[in-house]
Amino acid sequence: MVARISEQESEMELKQLKIDYLNFMKQSLRWSDENTISVLYTLLLEQDYLTQDQIMELTGLSRAAVSETLKSLIETTNLPILQTRKPELKKNYYYAPFTFDHYIKHYLQLSMQATSSNLDILPKFLHRLQSIKTESIEKKHFENYLRINLLVTYHYSKLANDIDSVWDGYLSDPNYMLTLANEHMKSEIDFEDFIRETLKKSRTNENDSLYKIKQDFVKYAMESQSVYVRSRELSAISHALMIEPIPVTQDYLIEFTNYGRSTVSEVLTKLVKLDTVEIVKKTKDRKKYYKLKYSLYDYITIRSKASTKTIDKIILMLQENFNKRILTLNVDTKTKKKYSEFFLLNIKSFKIFSEIIDKYFTVIYDKLSIYK
Numbered sequence: 001m002v003a004r005i006s007e008q009e010s011e012m013e014l015k016q017l018k019i020d021y022l023n024f025m026k027q028s029l030r031w032s033d034e035n036t037i038s039v040l041y042t043l044l045l046e047q048d049y050l051t052q053d054q055i056m057e058l059t060g061l062s063r064a065a066v067s068e069t070l071k072s073l074i075e076t077t078n079l080p081i082l083q084t085r086k087p088e089l090k091k092n093y094y095y096a097p098f099t100f101d102h103y104i105k106h107y108l109q110l111s112m113q114a115t116s117s118n119l120d121i122l123p124k125f126l127h128r129l130q131s132i133k134t135e136s137i138e139k140k141h142f143e144n145y146l147r148i149n150l151l152v153t154y155h156y157s158k159l160a161n162d163i164d165s166v167w168d169g170y171l172s173d174p175n176y177m178l179t180l181a182n183e184h185m186k187s188e189i190d191f192e193d194f195i196r197e198t199l200k201k202s203r204t205n206e207n208d209s210l211y212k213i214k215q216d217f218v219k220y221a222m223e224s225q226s227v228y229v230r231s232r233e234l235s236a237i238s239h240a241l242m243i244e245p246i247p248v249t250q251d252y253l254i255e256f257t258n259y260g261r262s263t264v265s266e267v268l269t270k271l272v273k274l275d276t277v278e279i280v281k282k283t284k285d286r287k288k289y290y291k292l293k294y295s296l297y298d299y300i301t302i303r304s305k306a307s308t309k310t311i312d313k314i315i316l317m318l319q320e321n322f323n324k325r326i327l328t329l330n331v332d333t334k335t336k337k338k339y340s341e342f343f344l345l346n347i348k349s350f351k352i353f354s355e356i357i358d359k360y361f362t363v364i365y366d367k368l369s370i371y372k
């Protein structure tokens with residue numbers, strides 16, 4: 001009886017460890033929606049065929065949420081989940097055909113590719129800016145913002161194309177060191193060449209204005225990034241503030257974005273709490289003015305470095321919590337080995353992820369230094 005209770009307790013502790021791991025990943029990873037992380041990581045964690053009911057039990061998601069997420073994962077070619085049926089049973093079973101490191105590598109690749117459309121679109125905005133003959137601080141600031149984004153996108157796309165060989169190098173050789181002194185990272189982006197190519201494909205609008213170009217850009221940024229940002233409104237207002245060199249009022253943002261006062265106010269409050277936007281007061285002026293808290297260079301680098309900090313926290317939690325916990329549970333050796341090896345592969349994969357990002361960003365930071 002005592003042995004049975006002990007065994008039941010161990011099973012409950014193992015289940016709780018799995019649930020804690022899934023919740024931790026769901027809260028830590030922002031490169032996909034929470035349901036996708038919950039379902040995909042359940043299948044990766046178990047390394048086995050699971051029914052929809054089993055997935056529901058571990059994730060705590062509703063049947064509809066699990067069903068919809070599985071359908072989405074089955075249909076995608078980037079992070080595939082497969083469906084099958086066992087001969088003796090009528091139920092559908094789901095499984096992840098690749099190992100954990102395969103999915104993490106593709107997450108990295110997809111996040112780099114997500115901005116690839118900027119290589120075609122941003123030069124069009126730079127071309128339109130050149131048609132504005134008057135020079136101003138606002139125009140120069142916006143131009144610098146576009147150039148910073150184009151430069152980052154240029155190197156992101158190179159990393160995306162090169163990720164397989166870079167990742168395999170780390171996996172095959174523990175002492176592998178990424179050499180950045182190669183042709184693709186030494187290459188420089190030719191902004192004027194990008195703009196010349198755009199000029200061949202587009203016409204200049206004589207009635208264009210700086211205000212209209214900025215509005216069109218914010219609309220593009222909102223639509224292209226709404227998948228990765230939690231709200232379209234947050235994306236639009238964040239970009240509207242980024243492209244302004246001076247503090248602006250809430251009224252300006254309402255007019256510029258066409259959002260209601262309550263929406264703009266709510267987003268500004270959130271951005272201030274996130275410590276990315278600050279309130280500025282002017283002498284003898286009761287209005288509140290809002291501005292990006294950091295320079296464009298600092299904002300880009302802070303956002304980029306935040307991703308490696310997140311990964312480092314994940315690695316620490318995996319080492320100090322999950323892997324240590326599984327080793328102390330009173331479960332059979334095979335089970336203990338299975339989950340310990342899974343957590344160790346997590347750690348290894350995230351370490352590779354972190355080091356690649358850190359090394360590539362180091363090069364990008366150096367190239368961005370002219371915008372300090």
